[in-house]
Structure formats: structure tokens, C-alpha cells
Amino acid sequence: MEELNFKPCACTAKAEPEQISIAPELPISGKKLWLAMGAALICWYAIYSQLLGFSKFAAFDLMGLTPGSHLGEAIQFFIYDTPKVLMLLVLAVFGIGVIRSYVTVEWTRKVLAGRRESAGNVLAALLGVVTPFCSCSAVPLFIGFVAGGVPLGVTFSFLISAPMVNEVALIMLYGLMGWKVAALYFITGITIAVVAGWVIGRLKMEKHVESWVKLANAGNGGPASGMTVEGRIKFGLDSVRDIVGKVWLYVVMGIAAGAAIHGYVPQDMMASIMGREAWWAVPASVLLGIPMYTNAAGVIPIVDALLGKGAALGTVLAFMMSVIALSFPEMVILRKVLKPRLIAVFVGVVACGILIVGYIFNMII
Template sequence: MENLECACASEQKLKRENPKSKFFYWFWGLVLLGIWTLLYKSLLPFSQWFAFSLLALKPGSHLGEAVQFFVYDTPKVILLLTLVVFLVGIVRSYFSPERTRKILAGKRESVGNVLAALLGIVTPFCSCSAVPLFIGFVTAGIPLGVTFSFLISAPMVNEIALVLLYGLLGWKIAALYLFTGLFVAIVAGFVIGRLNLEHYIEDWVLKIRTDANVVTEDKKSFEQRIEYALQSVKDIVGKVWIYIVIGIAVGAGIHGYVPEDFMASIMGKSSWWSVPLAVIIGVPMYSNAAGIVPVVEALLGKGAALGTVLAFMMSVIALSLPEMLILRKVLKKRLIIVFASIVAMGILLVGYIFNLVI
């Protein structure tokens, strides 16, 4: 901050409000972006130098490949994640669950499902507030199915999953994941809405009346949005980096040591049961996207079929035991089972379609 004082002093007269701030943020933003690009560009040569020159491992050897993969992918993914979380943070600063509720209240079902799934991507949401959010949505008159579309899409289609898929597997798979994730959220929510399950919401929830207009919107300034985005980088990257490191280490191990096509027999296309098996294993597993994607990447590299792997990943991220236990507070058991089965079926469908098409 200090060294910028002088750079700003000359321009101070030009700016009336926040004399330093805007310039300060843009200046450092550009500097950091430059450093970011330089770092990103030098990762591949560095990882090769590190593994094959510094450690003198043989290119093509198991250990050499595993080390190079780890040294390349870990910083790459963390760099990508930092940038994207920051940008998403800026976008998210324009949204809040309260605002999303206001948008969704009074929307018809089909339109509502699509909108809810899309808003699930950009609305800041943490599964620990799934319950107040659920109550707030339902009691403000948002249909149950629309609420579920949001609750499915919010954890499943998130920037962490997309960045990791992009960084490790390329944009095509990231885009596939985005669209199929939205598809599952929209369709599952729509089906739940058609089934008229409102009476399986705990009775005390329905007695509460809330108004979608109560919460005052706070206007954020440019600086506050930047601060918000920086804070989310600190929170998210600070929380998930360890999972990324562990995930990539496991992935690197699989890369270097598991024989090529080992997975083809278990998770390959030929076996029809591989998709349901992947979902059954995936549902009780609880991991965030950060931990699961590097493993997914390694599995794909060893001959697992894309549909099976996507199904596995979606079921791990979208359906988790802890979240269902939290939701049990507001939903009767039967509705939770219906919710889990419908989402699981949607994921199965995605898995089969991909195995069939690709």
C-alpha cells in the first residue's frame, strides 16, 4: 500500500470520492493478473525441470510421471481456482439468497425450475444454511419443486467443480458437466413439483409465514465488491487447497502406478451395471468438488467411461448424507427418500446417455 501513495498523489485532485481506492484496485488487479499469467505459463517447464532435471527422474518412468503430474497440476489448479473464485465472487456480490428468493417468488413452475437452477450457480450458498433457505423459500410461496431445483443445482454446479474439470480435463467436459448438472437440477425439481409432496414437509414449517420482501437489500460499492471477492478467495481457496493437494496426490499415484486400462473392466462402457454402481458408491460418499475431480481425472485416464465417471462425481457432490440429515429437520423421511431417488435417477440417466453417445 505504501509504495502506491506516491503514484496516487498526483492524481488525487482528479478524484472526488475515494481518491485512492479505485485506482489502487485497478492498478494492483492488473499487476496481479500479469504475475498470474507469468506463473501460469511457466508451470509446465518448471514441473519438467523439477522432475527430470532437479530430481533426475526418468521421463516416462512411473515415479517421474507421477512427480511431474503433481508438480504441474497442483499449482495450476490452485491458480485457476484463485482467479475464478475471485471473478465469481464479483458476480456473487450482486446476488444473495434473499434476492434470489425475491426473483423466484411468484414464478410459474417450469420457468421457475430453470431460473432456480441457473440462480443456484451464482447465489452464494453454503449447505449449512440449507434449512433456513428451504424454510424461507417454501414459506414465501415458492413451489417445492422450484426450491429443490435450487437446492440441487447450488452445490452441484459450482465454480470449483467447473474450474477443476476445465483445468484437468478441458473445457468440453466442463461444459458437459455444466449443462447436464443444470439438466438434472431442472428435471428433478420439476418431477418433485409434479408429485405434490407438500404434505411431506414438516408441519411446523408450513405454519411459518414469511414475506419475500422483508430483507433490505444492501447496496455495495465497487470497493466492497472487490473486498467481498477477495474474502471469498480467502475462504474458499483457504478451505479447499488441502483437498486439491490430496486429490491430485491420489490422482498422481493412480497416474504413475495403476496400469493403463485397469479401470476399463470395472468402470468401462461395456458393463451396464457400472453406472448404477458408481451412483450407489457415490451417494453416501461426501467430498467437495475439490477432492473428487483429480481422482475423476485419473480414473478417466485409466480407461473408465466418461458417463460412469460423471455420474460418480455428480452423486458424490450433489447428494450427501450430511445434507440429507440437515434437511431431515424440515422434511419428512419419505420426501427425503423421494428427493434422493429422483436426483439419483437423473444422474443415472446422464451417465447412460454419455456412455452411449461418447
């Protein structure tokens, strides 16, 4: 059998232990380090709080565009949201990166292995929030969990939660749309991950995992243990460099799409297409999201623009979740470890959960 050598991708900001360097340490330490971080946060807030006024000045004064015109509103939206979303992304990735320096893949595997399946599904879904992985790390992650004795259903709860309930997206949603939308996103995403994993576990589909998976070893990639505070801060900065460096183009593309929607799509038209009155809007949004290749950070500006134009919250959440959790590229990658029938069950169960969420929120909100 061909030897398989999988490693986590750069966007997970995780590497083999020997590849993670916490030396040389940052040139400042102790009180100076905290003072520098405090000053950086103050500067961040000072810039962030002036973005709206700057965007209006740049679009309508410097560029001479007409307020209220299609082009003027689109350009002003783009100038405002691009630095706003990227600044939120940098802050969120750094903070989560520091937290992730305490959580290794091996530790996560040990916590989940041997758990009762019902409790394991809940714990796996919650752990998925703080240990984010992109679709290209799905194969080594899946191999490591199955080889480590984690039940199949529990593994799927983690795999669904990790990309869907993305902690960076959660912080960005809070910053852009408030705590209610962020809380709905968190609760519904966790619920789908728990229920879908539990259902898959009950179906006893272990035979539809490729036979070589249990014999493989994906390694124990993750942050090194015993880091100093300076080392953990450096880990957070490395996360910013790796993750933001990888996704910034998708974010800008998402903002450009959102700007076009904000400036040129009439509100009545958007409400008729993605409003709560159109029964077909939720399944259509799920189908539309599946072939899209982006991430939570890239799709949030589009979500912001859709909600601003009158699209129903349930429909927009269904679209967002399908983009993140059911993307076609992730299914292609998972085919390396799963047989087609199990992939079909996975897509079907998660899609049903997303549809239910979409319809429920369209009815009650």
C-alpha cells in the same frame, strides 16, 4: 418449540448483513486499483504457464526420479496439479465472489416466489449456478425459500443446481479439460435439476416437509447492497479467504488420489472398471460417490485422472455428480427439514437422472 437460529456457513462466503464489512476500503482505488488487478492477472498467467515445465524439472531433475516410472509420474502429476488447481480455484472464487456481491438470498427468494412451477424450475436451476451454497447451508436456505412462498419443486431445483452445477467447478473443468467437458457438465446438471424439481413438485409432497419449517424464519443473509467497486473487490477477496481456506485440504487430498491413479493404476484396468463396456460401472460409480465427503473442487482432480486413464466420460460424470449432489452428509443435514420419505424421493429422482446421463454419454461419446 425450541427456537432455531440458522446462519449460513463460512464456505458460502455469505453472512448476516451487519456482519459484512466493506470498510475500511482497499487502500487503492480508481485507475490504480485496475492497474493492480491487471498486474496481478499477468503475474498469475506467467506463473500458471510455467507449471508444467517446473513440475518436470522438480520431479525428474531435482528429485532424480525416472520419467515413465510409477513413482515419477505420480510425483510429477502431484507437483503440477496442486498449484494449477489451486490457482484456478483462487481465480474462479474471486471472480464469482465479485459477481455474487450483486446477488442476495432475499433477492433470489423474491425472484422465485410466485413463479409458475415449470418456468420457476428453469429459473431456479439457472440461479443456482450463480448463487452457490454448500450442503451445510441447505437447512437455512430451504427454510427461507419455503417460508417465502417458493413452491417445493422450485426449491428443489435450486437446491440441486446450487451444489451440482458449481460455477467454480465449471471454470476449473474448462481450465483442466476444455470447454466440451465443461459444457456437458453444465447442460446435464441443469437438466437434472429442472426435471428432478419438476417431478418432485408434481408428486405434491408438501406434507412431508417438517411442520415447523413454514413457521420459521432463516433470515436474509447475504452481501450488503450498495457496495462500492472497492467493496465488491474486497467481497471477492473475502470469498477467496473463506472458501479456499475451507476447501484447500480437500483439493490437495483429491490431487493426491488423482496422482496415485495417474501413476499406479494401469490404463487397461481403469478402462475395464469404468469403461463404457461395463454396464454396471455407472450405478457403481453413483453408489461410490454418495458416501464421499468432498466438494466439486476436491473431486475434479480425481475426475481429471480418471479420464486420463481411459475411464468413460459418462461414468466419470455420474461419479462426480453423485459426490456433489447426493453426499450422505447433505442428506443428514436435510433430515432437519425433510421427512424420510421426501428425502428418499429426492435421492431416487436425482440418482435416476444421474444414471440416465451416465448411460447416454457412454453410448454417444
